[in-house]
Amino acid sequence: MPKDILKVVIIGDGGVGKTCLRNQFIHKRFTSSYKATIGADFITKDVHTDDGRKVTLQLWDTAGQERFQSLGVSYYRGADACCLVYDTTNFQTFHNLERWRADFLKQSSLPPDLLEDFPLILIGNKIDIDDRVVSRRQARAWAQQHSSPRMEIRCFEASAKDGTNVEEAFSCIAGMVKIPQLEFDMDGSDSFHLNRRDDSLRGRKSCAC
Amino acid sequence: MELTYRERVEYFKKALEYDPIESELLPPEEAVIDMAYFREACFQGIPDEAGIRSKAWRVLLGYLPADKRKWKQVLSEQRRSYYNWVSELLNVPGDEPPSADHPLNSKPDSKWAVYFQDNAALEQIDKDVRRTLPDFAFFQLPVPKSPLNPLSPPIEEEDDNDEAAEAKKEMEGGDDQIDKSGRLFPFGLGRRPRSSSTASRKSTKSTKGNRSRSNSKSSVKSMGTGVDSSDPLTKISSPLNMVRRFSHALKGSPNPQQDINRRLDHQQNHQKEIDYTKYEIYPHILNRRSLFKRIAHLNKDFGAREHQDMKKAKAKKGGSSPIEDGSEEHLKVDNYKIQDLHWEAIERLLFIYVKLNPGVGYVQGMNELLGPIYYVFAQDSDDVEAQAHAEADSFFVFSLLMSDVRDHFTRTLDHDANTGINATMTRMSDQLKRLNPKLWRNLTVDKEIKEQFYAFRWITVLYTQEWDLPDVIRIWDSLLADRCMHTSSSATASQGIDRFQFLLDFSVAMVLCVTDELLVGDFAENIRLLQNYPISDLQVVLNKAYAIREKRMKLEENGGFMARDADDRASITSVDSVNRLKHLFNSESSRASWDRTRNSLDDMFRNSWVGNAGKRGSMLSVATTESAPPDMTSRANGMVRNLGSRFSLIGRRSANSLNEADYPASSFPAVKKDVQTPRTTTGPSKQANGPSVFERFSNFVANNHNSPLNEQPSLSTSERFKRDVAQQLGPNPTLEEEAALQASLAARTVMHDPSRQYRSQDQGYSGLI
Numbered sequence: 001m002p003k004d005i006l007k008v009v010i011i012g013d014g015g016v017g018k019t020c021l022r023n024q025f026i027h028k029r030f031t032s033s034y035k036a037t038i039g040a041d042f043i044t045k046d047v048h049t050d051d052g053r054k055v056t057l058q059l060w061d062t063a064g065q066e067r068f069q070s071l072g073v074s075y076y077r078g079a080d081a082c083c084l085v086y087d088t089t090n091f092q093t094f095h096n097l098e099r100w101r102a103d104f105l106k107q108s109s110l111p112p113d114l115l116e117d118f119p120l121i122l123i124g125n126k127i128d129i130d131d132r133v134v135s136r137r138q139a140r141a142w143a144q145q146h147s148s149p150r151m152e153i154r155c156f157e158a159s160a161k162d163g164t165n166v167e168e169a170f171s172c173i174a175g176m177v178k179i180p181q182l183e184f185d186m187d188g189s190d191s192f193h194l195n196r197r198d199d200s201l202r203g204r205k206s207c208a209c
Numbered sequence: 210m211e212l213t214y215r216e217r218v219e220y221f222k223k224a225l226e227y228d229p230i231e232s233e234l235l236p237p238e239e240a241v242i243d244m245a246y247f248r249e250a251c252f253q254g255i256p257d258e259a260g261i262r263s264k265a266w267r268v269l270l271g272y273l274p275a276d277k278r279k280w281k282q283v284l285s286e287q288r289r290s291y292y293n294w295v296s297e298l299l300n301v302p303g304d305e306p307p308s309a310d311h312p313l314n315s316k317p318d319s320k321w322a323v324y325f326q327d328n329a330a331l332e333q334i335d336k337d338v339r340r341t342l343p344d345f346a347f348f349q350l351p352v353p354k355s356p357l358n359p360l361s362p363p364i365e366e367e368d369d370n371d372e373a374a375e376a377k378k379e380m381e382g383g384d385d386q387i388d389k390s391g392r393l394f395p396f397g398l399g400r401r402p403r404s405s406s407t408a409s410r411k412s413t414k415s416t417k418g419n420r421s422r423s424n425s426k427s428s429v430k431s432m433g434t435g436v437d438s439s440d441p442l443t444k445i446s447s448p449l450n451m452v453r454r455f456s457h458a459l460k461g462s463p464n465p466q467q468d469i470n471r472r473l474d475h476q477q478n479h480q481k482e483i484d485y486t487k488y489e490i491y492p493h494i495l496n497r498r499s500l501f502k503r504i505a506h507l508n509k510d511f512g513a514r515e516h517q518d519m520k521k522a523k524a525k526k527g528g529s530s531p532i533e534d535g536s537e538e539h540l541k542v543d544n545y546k547i548q549d550l551h552w553e554a555i556e557r558l559l560f561i562y563v564k565l566n567p568g569v570g571y572v573q574g575m576n577e578l579l580g581p582i583y584y585v586f587a588q589d590s591d592d593v594e595a596q597a598h599a600e601a602d603s604f605f606v607f608s609l610l611m612s613d614v615r616d617h618f619t620r621t622l623d624h625d626a627n628t629g630i631n632a633t634m635t636r637m638s639d640q641l642k643r644l645n646p647k648l649w650r651n652l653t654v655d656k657e658i659k660e661q662f663y664a665f666r667w668i669t670v671l672y673t674q675e676w677d678l679p680d681v682i683r684i685w686d687s688l689l690a691d692r693c694m695h696t697s698s699s700a701t702a703s704q705g706i707d708r709f710q711f712l713l714d715f716s717v718a719m720v721l722c723v724t725d726e727l728l729v730g731d732f733a734e735n736i737r738l739l740q741n742y743p744i745s746d747l748q749v750v751l752n753k754a755y756a757i758r759e760k761r762m763k764l765e766e767n768g769g770f771m772a773r774d775a776d777d778r779a780s781i782t783s784v785d786s787v788n789r790l791k792h793l794f795n796s797e798s799s800r801a802s803w804d805r806t807r808n809s810l811d812d813m814f815r816n817s818w819v820g821n822a823g824k825r826g827s828m829l830s831v832a833t834t835e836s837a838p839p840d841m842t843s844r845a846n847g848m849v850r851n852l853g854s855r856f857s858l859i860g861r862r863s864a865n866s867l868n869e870a871d872y873p874a875s876s877f878p879a880v881k882k883d884v885q886t887p888r889t890t891t892g893p894s895k896q897a898n899g900p901s902v903f904e905r906f907s908n909f910v911a912n913n914h915n916s917p918l919n920e921q922p923s924l925s926t927s928e929r930f931k932r933d934v935a936q937q938l939g940p941n942p943t944l945e946e947e948a949a950l951q952a953s954l955a956a957r958t959v960m961h962d963p964s965r966q967y968r969s970q971d972q973g974y975s976g977l978i
Contacts, residue, residue, distance in 0.1 A: 005733075014336065014573065015336045031343075034340065034343070035340050035341075035342075035343065035577070036336075036337045036573040036574065036576075036577075037573075038573060038574045038577075038665065038666040038669050038674065039661065039662075039665035039669070040662070041740060042662065042733075042736045042737065042740055043737070044733050044737070056733075058733060063573060064573075065572065065573045066620075067572045067573070067620050068573070070620050070623045070624070071623060071630070071631075071661060071665070074661040074662070075661070075662075
């Protein structure tokens with residue numbers, strides 16, 4: 001069985017719950033008292049994609065504060081996918097996604113023609129708190145706006161606290177990344193496969209667009 | 210120094226013994242601490258006995274001078290400043306009489322604009338400080354009340370023991386987190402691999418009599434409430450009981466000065482218990498909690514979970530919770546009566562720091578640095594006064610520590626070749642390379658593991674996230690003691706992070722202690738290992754670090770860094786070097802660009818010593834094998850680093866651009882002198898190549914407008930520099946921004962010149978640059 005390693009970078013404002021999401025995904029646990037991440041934390045997890053591939057996710061959970069962004073280059077380089085996280089109860093964190101995305105693409109040292117199609121997903125965290133200020137529609141609109149014909153930004157609303165959609169979001173990355181970009185267009189079965197997954201998710205709690 | 214533990218304790222006790230009145234009368238030989246010996250003693254670890262470390266750190270960081278006769282004055286002045294800042298800087302615009310200023314005023318200097326800006330910083334601080342050492346109950350506990358602490362609420366009769374008892378009950382009961390961490394508390398006793406500590410500690414502890422209240426560090430109960438009710442003796446002598454008596458006098462007294470007088474009067478009546486008269490009393494600061502009010506609305510959305518918990522807790526307690534929550538009605542109550550929690554004290558302290566250091570601002574991780582300092586000071590159960598002023602003293606000690614490490618927190622210096630976090634990590638990597646080239650190659654070349662992946666956090670927060678607090682405190686003993694230890698011996702006084710050589714020694718030791726595991730693991734395994742450091746016995750790593758330090762110091766005595774660099778280079782053929790340079794130059798990353806400047810500058814220096822302008826092709830081997838005297842080259846390297854750091858420090862210190870008035874050439878006598886040396890030794894051939902980089906650099910620093918580079922056809926350094934500054938700054942830069950940018954640009958701008966020289970002199974290198 002071929003083993004793939006996918007490097008996934010998790011970015012977003014400080015305090016949106018990047019570390020909590022990652023921990024919920026890896027350890028199925030939640031604590032509200034994580035320390036601020038300094039630099040970047042690294043963790044791996046093996047996942048099985050729907051088509052039976054075994055994929056090792058290398059998650060880089062980065063620091064949220066702006067100050068650390070200039071150091072991003074060493075963490076971003078060679079990434080296969082990027083996970084943009086915002087806090088559904090804090091509009092500013094959603095607003096800043098624009099900057100995070102631009103900054104990531106700029107620092108990732110990708111060839112310019114691939115930038116558009118770079119696999120991104122969007123996670124709105126903290127939906128367990130009934131104090132939402134960023135609507136699903138807004139998130140979907142943002143994703144739509146930044147998707148390209150060959151790369152559709154999927155969006156999830158998740159809760160690191162109760163685990164809602166966390167697994168789904170991360171396995172979505174595993175599924176979408178290693179399919180070479182061209183196959184998205186040319187290989188109908190693969191893309192169909194993904195779409196089918198989308199439908200099943202949409203039926204549940206995600207806001208897959 | 211081969212002393213027994215007991216002797217060491219005695220030494221520290223004697224060295225640091227202090228009484229506000231008696232110490233002023235000491236003869237000089239007893240009053241002045243022999244710093245060299247003291248540092249050496251601290252380096253081996255400061256005993257955990259009450260009161261020692263807290264004073265020792267104050268001395269090590271230079272907050273207290275070596276002369277104990279000056280302590281009283283220093284402490285009084287500094288503490289007073291801090292309390293003044295607290296009362297001034299925490300002012301809320303709306304609290305003042307109405308003025309023309311309005312919340313919607315958009316002018317950048319509007320009081321409200323500043324206020325909103327501050328709130329953003331405060332919000333960020335709040336998020337992090339709440340999470341300071343989350344698995345450690347201490348920071349969630351209330352600051353003990355003390356009549357000496359103006360940030361302590363005025364205490365009323367009924368507060369006293371009932372509240373203490375209630376708080377105690379609370380702690381022992383339901384709350385899982387506190388209960389759990391309560392067990393973590395007695396760390397000072399068993400965890401340390403120092404075997405003698407437990408026994409001797411017990412024997413020396415009981416002699417304090419009734420001067421101090423509970424000395425028990427391990428009792429979470431006495432920490433939280435200031436009263437250990439199980440012991441009738443301490444009950445009588447506890448300051449809380451003292452205060453209870455003062456509080457009669459305090460009631461209904463609106464005038465703080467009057468307050469103090471009456472408090473002092475009362476104290477005199479009770480001198481038998483604790484002599485408070487010898488301590489200075491500062492007026493209460495009534496707005497000390499206004500900053501928590503400012504961001505109360507935020508706590509609703511940020512830690513909403515926490516917020517709900519707090520509400521629950523409050524409901525249970527019938528509103529007597531010392532924890533302030535965001536609820537409106539609560540805010541209307543006079544909240545100066547509320548007892549601060551320890552993390553709130555840290556939050557206030559950081560806010561004051563940010564207000565006073567806008568150029569640095571708040572950066573995540575500062576709270577981690579503050580944790581050990583504040584903890585050590587607030588836990589000092591030996592000295593009533595020091596404990597009461599833990600917050601103020603922590604502020605100054607933290608500021609002093611930050612002045613050394615703030616380059617790590619400054620974004621504009623991230624890619625600076627001499628200072629800043631990446632430069633420090635490169636130096637660490639260099640040291641690793643020297644000590645274990647095989648491991649170094651395996652990590653950085655074969656697996657491409659960058660130091661950023663693991664050492665960034667180690668170095669930025671000084672290991673506070675890698676080790677448990679007791680271990681961190683022990684590491685810091687050595688770190689702080691090693692700081693400045695060698696300034697007297699080296700030709701150029703070290704600055705900033707250069708003082709923390711042991712920081713690198715220890716980082717390298719951490720890597721070397723897991724060499725075997727690293728060599729067999731793959732990329733992911735290595736990173737996991739280094740980020741979740743597997744060794745829990747600190748002594749193992751410390752011993753390694755000590756050995757590395759020994760080695761380093763020996764090498765430094767014999768000629769320093771460059772001698773070793775030269776050895777390394779000698780093993781690499783010049784073809785390799787060229788390839789390496791090529792690789793660096795081709796890479797577009799900024800890391801490479803500063804590597805390049807670093808390398809080229811280093812080479813340039815070596816080269817200029819040799820003075821072999823015509824033989825550039827072989828310059829590396831020439832420089833390394835024969836011609837360059839090791840001490841010379843070592844000095845060169847040291848100077849580059851020094852000039853850079855000194856320059857950037859100056860740049861930041863001064864708001865106005867670097868003009869002569871601020872930095873007279875005389876402030877760099879050592880530099881100037883050193884600059885001359887190589888030139889005279891290298892002979893006249895050097896003269897033809899124009900001024901040396903050193904000279905240009907120091908000239909540039911000293912005399913910005915009169916750069917010797919003016920002869921060059923392109924823009925002169927200073928012109929380019931000014932242009933760059935103007936380009937990169939917005940229309941209304943803050944002074945600090947401007948200065949910081951200037952500093953980083955200056956370093957870069959000047960560094961570029963040597964590479965230009967290459968181009969003109971050696972065609973072989975022109976393709977690379």
